[in-house]
Structure formats: C-alpha cells, structure tokens
Amino acid sequence: MRVLVLNVLLSGFALISVGCTLEANIAGQMLPSLLRPDGGDGVVDAPQISQKICANGPVFSQAEMPSGETILAGDFTRIGPCSSPFLKYNPVTGAVESIGPSDAAVGEAHVIEADGAGGYYVGGYFEAKNGSQALIHIKPDGTLSDWNPQLSRGALAAGVSALKVHDGVLYVGGDFTAAGSPSLSRTALAAFDIATGDLLPWAPPLTTDSFGDLHIRSIEIASGSIFIAGAFGAVGANLHVSEGVAKINLTDNNADTSFAATGLSSQSGKMKWHNGTLVLVDGGGLVMLNSTNGANTGFVAGLTAAPAWGGFSDYELKGDELWIAGMFDAVNGHPTRNIAKFDFSGATPTLDTGWATTYEPEGWVSQLKVTDSHILSFTNGTVGYWNKSNGTQYVPAVASPVGEGTYLGALNEGEELLYVHKSKTLGLPETRYLVMYDPDGEVMPWAPSPNDYVKSVVVHEGRIFVGGRFTNIGVTPSGKRYLVELDTDGEVTSWDADANDEIYDMRSVQGSLLIAGEFTSIGSDGMGAAYLAKLSFVDATGVPWTTQVDGRVFGFDIEGSALVFGGGFSTVDGQAVENLAKVDLNTGSLLGGTPTVDSWVNGVAVIDEKVYLFGQFTDVGGEARSRLAAFNLSNGSVTAWAPNIAVWASRAMREVSGKVIVMAHFNTYNGVSYTEGTLVLDPDTGAKVADPRNLYSSTVWLEE
Numbered sequence: 169m170r171v172l173v174l175n176v177l178l179s180g181f182a183l184i185s186v187g188c189t190l191e192a193n194i195a196g197q198m199l200p201s202l203l204r205p206d207g208g209d210g211v212v213d214a215p216q217i218s219q220k221i222c223a224n225g226p227v228f229s230q231a232e233m234p235s236g237e238t239i240l241a242g243d244f245t246r247i248g249p250c251s252s253p254f255l256k257y258n259p260v261t262g263a264v265e266s267i268g269p270s271d272a273a274v275g276e277a278h279v280i281e282a283d284g285a286g287g288y289y290v291g292g293y294f295e296a297k298n299g300s301q302a303l304i305h306i307k308p309d310g311t312l313s314d315w316n317p318q319l320s321r322g323a324l325a326a327g328v329s330a331l332k333v334h335d336g337v338l339y340v341g342g343d344f345t346a347a348g349s350p351s352l353s354r355t356a357l358a359a360f361d362i363a364t365g366d367l368l369p370w371a372p373p374l375t376t377d378s379f380g381d382l383h384i385r386s387i388e389i390a391s392g393s394i395f396i397a398g399a400f401g402a403v404g405a406n407l408h409v410s411e412g413v414a415k416i417n418l419t420d421n422n423a424d425t426s427f428a429a430t431g432l433s434s435q436s437g438k439m440k441w442h443n444g445t446l447v448l449v450d451g452g453g454l455v456m457l458n459s460t461n462g463a464n465t466g467f468v469a470g471l472t473a474a475p476a477w478g479g480f481s482d483y484e485l486k487g488d489e490l491w492i493a494g495m496f497d498a499v500n501g502h503p504t505r506n507i508a509k510f511d512f513s514g515a516t517p518t519l520d521t522g523w524a525t526t527y528e529p530e531g532w533v534s535q536l537k538v539t540d541s542h543i544l545s546f547t548n549g550t551v552g553y554w555n556k557s558n559g560t561q562y563v564p565a566v567a568s569p570v571g572e573g574t575y576l577g578a579l580n581e582g583e584e585l586l587y588v589h590k591s592k593t594l595g596l597p598e599t600r601y602l603v604m605y606d607p608d609g610e611v612m613p614w615a616p617s618p619n620d621y622v623k624s625v626v627v628h629e630g631r632i633f634v635g636g637r638f639t640n641i642g643v644t645p646s647g648k649r650y651l652v653e654l655d656t657d658g659e660v661t662s663w664d665a666d667a668n669d670e671i672y673d674m675r676s677v678q679g680s681l682l683i684a685g686e687f688t689s690i691g692s693d694g695m696g697a698a699y700l701a702k703l704s705f706v707d708a709t710g711v712p713w714t715t716q717v718d719g720r721v722f723g724f725d726i727e728g729s730a731l732v733f734g735g736g737f738s739t740v741d742g743q744a745v746e747n748l749a750k751v752d753l754n755t756g757s758l759l760g761g762t763p764t765v766d767s768w769v770n771g772v773a774v775i776d777e778k779v780y781l782f783g784q785f786t787d788v789g790g791e792a793r794s795r796l797a798a799f800n801l802s803n804g805s806v807t808a809w810a811p812n813i814a815v816w817a818s819r820a821m822r823e824v825s826g827k828v829i830v831m832a833h834f835n836t837y838n839g840v841s842y843t844e845g846t847l848v849l850d851p852d853t854g855a856k857v858a859d860p861r862n863l864y865s866s867t868v869w870l871e872e
Contacts, residue, residue: 221609222250224593226819231627233656236607241622241634245600246593248611254280254288254306256584259542259553262564267586268306272297280586281331281338283362287313288586289338291328302328303340315365317358318351319344323838329398330387336362337370341384341396356384357396372421375401377411386439386448390459394418397436397448412436413448413457429462440485442512447485454480454492456516467516469508472498478532486538488513493533493545506533507545507554525559527552537585544585602634616641616658624674626681628705632656633681635671650687664692665708673723677753680704680711684721684733700724700733714756716741717749722783723820727774727801729753732762734769734781748772748781750801761804763789765797771821773828775851777801780809780828782821796830796854811854813837813847827851 223244230240240247254268267288277292286308296304300316302325307313319326321344330341338360340347347354348367359370376382381399388395394416396403403414404423412432415424432450439448445465446457456467469492473479478495485491490510492499499508504524510517527533531547538544542562543554553562601622604614618638626633632654634641639649646652646660651671653663669686676682680702683690690696695710696703700721702711719737726732731753740749741758747765751758769783780798781788788797789806798809814836822829828849837847837856847856 221248222593223247225621228622228820229624231625231632233604233627233632234630237612238605239625239627239632240603240605241625241636242601243621244593245598246596247599247603248593248596251593251596254290256586258584259539259544259562259564266310268310269297269312272304272306272312278327278329279331281333282586283338284333289331289333291331291340291342293325293327302326302342302344303331316349317347317360317365317367318349319354319358320346320351327383329383329385330396332387332389332394333362334389334394337368338362339387339389339394341387341398343383356382356398356400370418370421372404372416372423373407374403375407377401385437388439388441388446389418390441392418393424393459395439395441395446395459397439399436410462412450413439413446413462415459415462427460427462429457429464431464438483442485442490443515445515447483447490449483452479452481454483465516468500469510469519470500471496472501481532481534482536484536484538485512486540489538490517491536491538491543493536495532504559506531506547507536507543507559509559523559525554525561528561539585601636601638614656614658615643616654616660617643617645623670623672626674626676628676628681631705633674635667635674635683635685637670650685651683651690663708665690665696665703666692666694672721675724675726676705677702677726682724682731684724684735686720699735699737714741715751715758722769723771725772725774725779725823726753727777727779730759730801732772732774732779732801734765734772734783736768747783747785761802763799763804763806765789770819771830773821773823774801775823775826775828778807778809778851780821780823780851782830784815796849798851809851809854811838811847811849811856 223242224246225242225244227240227242227244230238232238252266252268254266256265256267276294277290279291281289283289283305288306289303290306291303293302295301298312298314298316302319303317305313305315326342326344328340328342332339340358341356343356345355346352347358352367354371355374357372357374359368360366361368374382377399378401384396384398386397395413396416397413401411402409404416405421406423406425408414408423408425410423410427410429413429413436415427417424437449439446441459444459446459448455454469456465457463458465471479471494473496480492481494483490483492488511490512491507493507495506497503497505500519502519502521505527507525507527509520509523511520533545533547535546536543541556543556545552545554553564555562601618602616604612606612618636618641620636620638622634622636622638624635634654635651640647641652642660643658648660650667650669651665653661655661667687668689671683671685673684674681683701683703685699688698690701691703691710692708693710697713697716699717699719700715702713704711717737718739719735721733721735724731724733729752730750732750734748736747738744738746743758745758747767747769748762749758750762765785766787767784769781769785771782773780777800778798779801782796784795786792786794789799791806793810794812795815796811796813798807799805800807828851830847830849849856
C-alpha cells in the first residue's frame with residue numbers, strides 16, 4: 169500500500185506547505201508529504217485511490233513497512249475517515265446526519281441557509297470543486313450543484329458572510345465586487361433567482377466606511393424591507409449615509425432615508441429582526457434599534473466581567489427568548505456565568521432572574537446555539553450543554569461531534585442544529601502524532617503515543633525510526649526524546665541516538681541515517697555532527713562526516729551525489745555560506761553553485777535539476793523573491809519561478825509527483841488573501857494547481 173498525503177482547504181501542487189474545513193475540511197491542507205515510502209530517493213506516482221482519511225493537523229511524513237503497513241507522522245491529534253463539513257446534530261439523542269459531500273470545497277465556511285426545497289446554500293472564504301468561489305449550493309440529495317455565481321474581488325479572494333432566502337430570491341452579502349457571467353459590478357451585495365440561478369438586477373450601491381472598509385456581515389428581511397449590517401458608509405442609489413446598518417427597499421435600489429441609525433461603530437456584525445426591533449452586535453456590544461426609524465431603544469445588558477477584559481460575544485433569538493453569551497459573572501446584578509436569558513415578549517427584553525448557569529470550567533463562550541429544549545455553548549474548542557428550563561448542565565446521550573474551529577450554521581431545524589465546520593475529524597478518537605495502517609487501510613493497535621509532534625519517519629530494513637519534537641514516547645513511556653527506534657509493538661528499542669534537540673528531517677542514505685535538525689549533540693557516542701549528522705543504523709554511533717554547519721538545518725533533498733540543505737546558519741566547513749548550501753554526499757565537502765539567500769530556508773525540493781526553496785527570505789541570488797524561489801542545480805542561477813507569499817509561520821516544503829507542495833501559515837499568495845494552509849504549485853509556472861483541498865485538516869489517501 170502507498171500513501172499520498174495532502175493537506176487540504178486550499179492546495180496546489182509544487183508543494184510548499186504553510187499551515188493547516190470544506191473538502192478535506194473545506195479547510196484542511198495539503199500537508200507537506202514526501203512520497204518516499206522506503207525512506208529512499210524514489211518518488212511514488214499516485215495510484216488509484218482506495219480510501220481517503222483526514223487528520224486535524226499536518227502530516228509531515230510517511231513510510232511503508234516491508235509487509236505493507238503504512239506509518240503516518242505529523243502534528244495531528246486525530247486522524248481517520250473524513251467527516252462531511254455539513255452536518256445535522258441532535259443534542260438530545262446525539263444523532264448526526266451528513267447533509268453534503270465531503271469534497272465540496274476547500275476553505276472556511278461561515279454561513280449556511282436553507283433553500284426552501286431541502287437543500288442548502290453555504291457561504292464563506294473557499295474554492296469549490298465546481299469552480300465557484302465563496303458560495304455553493306448543496307442539493308436536496310446531498311450533492312454539490314453545478315451552479316457557479318461567479319463571485320469575485322479582483323486580485324483578492326471573495327468572501328460571503330451573509331445569506332438570506334426570501335420569496336424565491338437568494339440575497340448574498342460579503343466583500344465581493346463582481347458577480348455573474350458575464351461579470352457585472354456587485355459591491356458586497358447581490359441577489360440571485362433561486363429557480364434559475366441567474367443574477368438579478370437588484371444592486372444597491374455601497375461606499376466604504378470612514379476606515380475604508382466595505383463588507384456586509386448580516387442580512388435580515390422584514391416588513392417589505394431588507395436590512396444590512398457590516399462595514400460601509402452610504403448605501404443605495406440615493407447614497408443615504410447610514411454607517412454600520414441600513415434599510416433598503418426590496419423593489420428598487422434605494423435606501424429608506426427615514427431609517428437613520430446613529431452612534432454605531434460602522435463595523436456591525438450579527439443581526440436579527442424581532443417584533444419590530446433589530447438586534448445586532450456592534451463594536452462587541454449588543455444594540456437594539458427600532459426597525460422603522462433606526463432609533464436606539466436604549467436596551468442595556470450591564471455585564472459584571474471577571475476578569476476585567478471579559479464581556480459579551482454572541483447572542484441567539486429563539487421565539488420570545490433572547491440569550492446572550494460571553495465571559496461574565498453577572499448581568500444587571502443577577503449572578504449568572506457566561507450565559508444569560510431575557511424575556512423578549514414585550515418591546516424591550518427583561519432579564520429572567522430565575523434562570524442562571526454555574527458555568528464550569530471558566531472560559532469565554534465564543535458561540536451559542538439554542539434548540540427547543542437545550543443550549544450549546546462553545547468555549548475554547550469544547551462544547552457545553554445546558555437545560556433551557558433551569559440552566560443546569562446537561563449530559564447528552566452521545567457527545568457532540570463538534571470540534572475545534574467549528575462555525576455553526578445560521579439555522580435550527582426543530583431540535584436539530586445545522587452547521588458547517590472546519591474539522592474533518594469530528595467524532596474520531598484521539599490519535600496523537602503517529603499512526604499505523606494495515607494493508608487494508610485499518611488502524612492498527614500500535615500506539616507509541618509521543619507527547620509532541622513527529623516530523624519525520626524512516627523505515628530501514630523493517631526497522632522504524634522517528635524524529636521530531638517529542639520528549640517522551642513509547643507504549644511504555646521511555647523518557648527518550650527527539651529521535652528513537654520503535655518496534656512493531658510501539659516500544660522504544662535500545663538504539664539510542666541521544667539527541668539534545670528537535671529533529672526536522674531524516675532520510676536513509678548510503679546505509680546510514682542522515683538527520684537534520686536543531687540538535688548540537690547526537691549519537692550514542694556523542695560523535696554525530698551538530699545540526700546535520702549521519703548515524704549508524706546498527707548502534708546509533710556517529711558516522712564520520714566532514715560537513716560542519718553552525719546553525720539549524722530545517723530540510724534537505726538529494727539529487728545524484730549532491731545534497732542540498734537549507735536552514736538558519738552562516739557557515740559550512742568554516743566558510744561563509746548563509747542559509748543554503750550544497751555538499752558532496754560521498755565526501756561531505758562543500759560544493760559551489762548555490763545562490764545567496766538573505767534569510768532562513770525552511771524547505772528544499774529538487775525537481776528536474778531545479779532546486780525549489782521556501783523560507784523567510786526576500787532576496788535570492790540578488791533577485792527579489794518573496795518566500796519562494798528556484799535555482800538551477802548545475803550552476804546556481806536563479807530561475808524566473810517566483811510565486812509570492814506572505815508567511816507568518818513556516819512549516820515545510822516537499823516534492824510530490826513532480827509538483828511543489830508548501831505547508832505553512834500564510835497571509836497571501838500572489839496578492840490573493842488566504843488564511844492558512846498548503847499550496848500545491850506548478851514547478852514551471854508557479855501557478856497554484858486548481859485542485860481544491862482542505863486548508864484546515866490534512867487529507868490522506870491510502871492507496872493500493
């Protein structure tokens with residue numbers, strides 16, 4: 169069995185990986201994975217997919233046992249069959265139902281809206297399998313429709329934050345600037361005919377707010393008008409100034425000038441209409457406006473916060489009940505922790521002093537969802553359950569599958585919650601950093617349980633070597649750290665590398681284990697070189713190696729007898745060589761032919777006599793290069809390959825089947841805003857390969 173590991177949400181091929189819920193998770197990542205099952209130099213072509221699994225973090229390495237078992241190593245804590253990002257969940261029975269495909273899109277889903285016919289619209293920041301950006305339609309049968317609204321935002325990624333279905337029309341709000349085919353101007357607002365999918369002429373103009381921002385975050389429709397909230401200045405063909413929230417006619421593009429909300433932050437968010445009142449989040453507080461004229465109703469929820477930086481974060485309306493959440497000890501003097509209930513049957517909500525929680529453990533409730541009989545609260549990635557009747561904690565029959573990074577959907581269906589999420593590992597048991605699959609793709613009872621991530625795994629003649637950041641590992645905790653040999657029972661063997669710091673990369677080379685990392689001492693005899701060393705597979709003693717490096721080595725690749733490595737160093741063999749070097753694999757002697765690099769190199773991949781680099785640099789060989797570059801192995805000349813990414817935390821780079829895979833946390837790719845994930849890049853053009861994956865969790869294909 170062979171393994172192809174890809175991190176998904178937004179991925180390309182020429183892999184440069186940066187960071188980790190729609191396909192793989194629409195957020196997942198193409199994790200930097202090197203397809204070298206035997207730890208050697210061969211690259212495995214991708215065969216037919218027989219099973220797909222997902223992880224909630226990067227899968228850095230994999231190796232294959234002679235008997236067909238596959239080992240996966242990385243920075244994950246859960247791994248297994250991929251779950252759909254679109255789920256219904258019943259908090260009373262624990263029943264979970266998938267309502268959409270697991271491979272619909274890659275990115276973050278922020279809002280979900282029923283289409284009125286059994287299907288759903290999903291909006292967010294993602295690329296869909298059908299080519300759509302930021303908005304997709306899940307049909308009643310659970311499949312992805314072909315509909316593509318063609319939302320765009322110039323060179324930046326378009327996003328959708330608000331959806332509302334009304335009278336056969338889908339109203340969309342976000343930060344896009346165009347829609348439809350042919351492309352027509354639509355500034356943060358658009359409307360589509362549900363029956364045909366066609367873009368409608370409704371297009372109220374919007375201007376930026378006083379900060380230069382323009383983003384619609386909420387849409388409500390009531391009494392023949394559409395209300396919008398977000399960041400904007402003037403609205404409508406009549407350019408009515410109403411920063412933060414506005415009222416627009418449904419029959420034309422004009423704003424209702426009699427509606428004039430004042431004193432808002434112009435950064436308004438979540439909004440709901442209730443009995444003539446608009447309830448909205450504004451500047452982190454809860455504001456209530458008269459929906460006829462925009463006047464503030466004067467509602468006050470005085471929070472006593474502990475600690476002082478606590479406060480309000482979310483709310484829900486359920487019938488005539490208003491629920492607020494955040495981090496507080498009391499509301500208007502009434503003791504209730506983090507969740508409070510108001511009666512909203514009248515014109516102004518009144519605090520229900522007979523209802524209170526004793527929320528434990530303490531933590532900021534960032535999201536709240538209310539069903540007919542229960543409340544779900546989300547705190548630091550955990551889910552709390554509460555009885556609506558009295559605020560006591562409730563233990564469901566089956567624990568919710570909701571996990572970290574969950575974005576709850578915008579609607580309840582009776583007792584069920586409908587939501588989208590960023591994790592494709594919901595409901596999976598904890599499996600930390602290292603896992604073994606049998607040839608049939610089933611998890612084996614092999615649990616070395618490292619206490620931190622594993623960066624590299626090598627199988628040599630049936631023996632398993634793992635390196636990373638762990639400081640304890642083994643079914644029977646060994647206390648050994650950074651680099652060990654494991655047997656097939658998950659126990660640490662007597663082979664003792666005695667490394668004193670983290671391992672980043674390893675390979676079986678010429679009968680020895682070649683190791684790169686942060687260590688300054690390694691080997692059972694202490695004779696391994698610092699940062700880049702060779703150890704004996706027999707007894708972990710240092711193998712004579714003339715290359716001396718004065719700083720950390722993050723990664724390397726091999727082409728013929730040339731070993732190319734990158735890191736954060738300033739000399740090699742006493743010569744001034746910064747961050748990138750090439751040595752003879754046989755002698756260890758320094759070779760010429762590498763360009764200068766002005767900062768750390770975090771990953772190296774060799775493809776067809778070209779060396780691809782990923783790191784923190786901005787200059788390579790005198791050429792401006794933003795974190796990505798390539799040069800010719802033969803003479804060191806920098807090529808024209810120059811994708812541009814803004815990175816704030818690095819991971820690794822790998823070559824897989826002739827593509828460049830980069831794993832890292834990054835802000836932009838060629839000027840397009842992204843959050844984090846993996847890129848798969850074409851090695852000739854630098855273009856991101858149009859192969860949507862998951863930005864927030866890894867997708868791994870187990871292949872026969």
